[in-house]
Amino acid sequence: MKTTKRPTAHTLPKKITDKLPEIRAVEKKKIIFLGSEAAPFIATGGLADVLGSLPKALAKNKNFDISVILPLYSNISKEFKSKFKFVMNFNVSVSWRLQYCGVFYYEYQGVKFYFIDNEFYFKREGNIYGFYDDGERFAFFSRAALDTIARLDIYPDILHCNDWQTAASIIYLKGMYYGDDKFRKIKSVFTIHNIEYQGKFGMDTFGDLFGFSESIKNFVELDGGVNLMKGAIEMTDIVSTVSPTYAEEIKTPFFAHGLDGIINVNARKLSGILNGIDIDYYNPETDKCLFKNYSVDDLSGKAVCKSELQKMLGLPVRSEVPIIAIISRLVSHKGLDLVKYALESILSQDVQVIILGKGEIGYENYFTNVANAYKGKCATIIAYNQDLSRKIYSGSDIFLMPSKMEPCGLSQMIASRYGTVPVVRETGGLNDSIKGYTVVKGNGFTFHDYNAHDMLYVVNEAIRTFKDKDAWADVQRRAMTTDFSWKIQAGEYEKLYNK
Ligand code: GLC
Numbered sequence: 001m002k003t004t005k006r007p008t009a010h011t012l013p014k015k016i017t018d019k020l021p022e023i024r025a026v027e028k029k030k031i032i033f034l035g036s037e038a039a040p041f042i043a044t045g046g047l048a049d050v051l052g053s054l055p056k057a058l059a060k061n062k063n064f065d066i067s068v069i070l071p072l073y074s075n076i077s078k079e080f081k082s083k084f085k086f087v088m089n090f091n092v093s094v095s096w097r098l099q100y101c102g103v104f105y106y107e108y109q110g111v112k113f114y115f116i117d118n119e120f121y122f123k124r125e126g127n128i129y130g131f132y133d134d135g136e137r138f139a140f141f142s143r144a145a146l147d148t149i150a151r152l153d154i155y156p157d158i159l160h161c162n163d164w165q166t167a168a169s170i171i172y173l174k175g176m177y178y179g180d181d182k183f184r185k186i187k188s189v190f191t192i193h194n195i196e197y198q199g200k201f202g203m204d205t206f207g208d209l210f211g212f213s214e215s216i217k218n219f220v221e222l223d224g225g226v227n228l229m230k231g232a233i234e235m236t237d238i239v240s241t242v243s244p245t246y247a248e249e250i251k252t253p254f255f256a257h258g259l260d261g262i263i264n265v266n267a268r269k270l271s272g273i274l275n276g277i278d279i280d281y282y283n284p285e286t287d288k289c290l291f292k293n294y295s296v297d298d299l300s301g302k303a304v305c306k307s308e309l310q311k312m313l314g315l316p317v318r319s320e321v322p323i324i325a326i327i328s329r330l331v332s333h334k335g336l337d338l339v340k341y342a343l344e345s346i347l348s349q350d351v352q353v354i355i356l357g358k359g360e361i362g363y364e365n366y367f368t369n370v371a372n373a374y375k376g377k378c379a380t381i382i383a384y385n386q387d388l389s390r391k392i393y394s395g396s397d398i399f400l401m402p403s404k405m406e407p408c409g410l411s412q413m414i415a416s417r418y419g420t421v422p423v424v425r426e427t428g429g430l431n432d433s434i435k436g437y438t439v440v441k442g443n444g445f446t447f448h449d450y451n452a453h454d455m456l457y458v459v460n461e462a463i464r465t466f467k468d469k470d471a472w473a474d475v476q477r478r479a480m481t482t483d484f485s486w487k488i489q490a491g492e493y494e495k496l497y498n499k
Helices: 014-018 020-026 046-059 134-151 164-175 214-220 228-235 244-249 260-265 300-312 336-347 361-373 386-395 411-417 428-433 452-467 469-481 486-498
Strands: 029-034 064-071 085-094 097-108 111-117 158-162 187-192 200-202 225-227 238-241 270-272 323-330 352-359 378-382 398-401 421-425 445-447
Touching: 029 046, 029 134, 046 064, 046 111, 046 158, 046 486, 064 134, 085 134, 097 134, 111 134, 134 164, 158 164, 164 187, 164 214, 164 228, 187 228, 214 228, 225 228, 228 260, 238 244, 244 270, 244 428, 300 323, 300 386, 323 336, 323 361, 323 386, 323 411, 336 352, 336 361, 336 452, 352 361, 352 386, 361 378, 386 411, 398 411, 398 452, 411 421, 411 428, 411 469, 421 428, 421 452, 421 469, 445 452, 452 469
Parallel strands: 029 064, 029 158, 064 111, 158 187, 187 238, 238 270, 323 352, 323 398, 352 378, 398 421, 421 445
Antiparallel strands: 085 097, 097 111, 200 225
8 A cells, every 4th residue: 555655844845834833833732620729819728739830830831722620719809800701601410400600711821711600609608618519519510611611612632630529520521421522532631639538429419419320330439429539530541649659659548548449450540740839939039928038049038037927926036946837737637646746845945836727626726725835935826828828938947747648748849949948757749859858968857657756856857957057058958949840840741641
């Protein structure tokens, strides 16, 4: 059989080569991210940081066309909402229910954002999750996102879903929209940011709420109920998680919260890519929340940040005493039991401790009580507060993050960027981002076993190092100059997409 050679840029007539950039532009790879939160629009945790920064980093690559679809929560600021443009509305089926769906559009930092509007589901007081009907809210969102893709004819090459809230999109895509040619061509990536939250519901929701068909029951069912994360892992083309270590850890029962079997069966499509942070957003040289800006080459501003922070929190203004900070959701997997066990030993030394966070009432009360008992040494603020968190990241010396489990963790990277040296447990992304200073001349202090004495040992090691000015300057410089940007990691995602 005679084969015709495909024309290359060299063999094409001149007129066509002139047009190549346009031709290439048409061939851009289209990627649509689905998620339940993205900074700066709506943020409650690390997922929002990632969905606010990874798409932006990818959009810098001219070969990609990047969109993100999000729920239009009433909690999104009016300032942003006033800029969103109404595109269209239609009805979406949530099993037998037919629900209104409005679509709004906003282009931000090179990324196309689509917002799904339905006030019944997304106009809520306070939080964005934790409602009795979360399953229905995200079933709606997951279908509405696919229907938006069809109505606007923006079929992507890759649909990139994140966590359980968007897992149903993959189940619908692969199990129900498959008959449609345009949907069949879409490849899917499912990223697990935290395997603890799986989207588990009673079996009665299978048809009545999610409207799943019987033929996909095996994929979605686990322990007699619906498990959306399981369904997505089974049905997606690629599974990724947010660090290489976590990708290994979730193959074991201790970390997998019941999904280790499913992870192992699907191991060939699993990879782990460490998250990055937006280094323009988290930049001590320009951050407006700081009392004074500074850089790795001139840390004089950091000293001002420290003294102002001490004043603000009623701590004695002393530059020679190390400030140890914890900024965290106050929940058990953050390793707070170790902190509880060791905190009074730490406080028996000449140190100051600051805790900022919100979460389980037991921890909130405990840390508040300790702060009351150790006035002038310990300050606790029960809140999720971006502005204050930057003041603490910049004004402290040591950042304690002894998580029991940590898929990636971003706080240790942010702290490093602000010259606050992390003390972490070697798990998940903490293990991939922080290496021990005393062991390998790394960028922080680490311990392995989930043991309070081991943690105390390295906290003391950090305190000792702090007192040695040269050694401290060295580890601090290593922390501040570690490249936690998306530059390298976005490249890893590109490789994944190109698969
Ligand atoms: C989740 C994980 C955290 C990770 C973040 C972003 O919040 O618990 O470790 O950094 O997602 O991927």
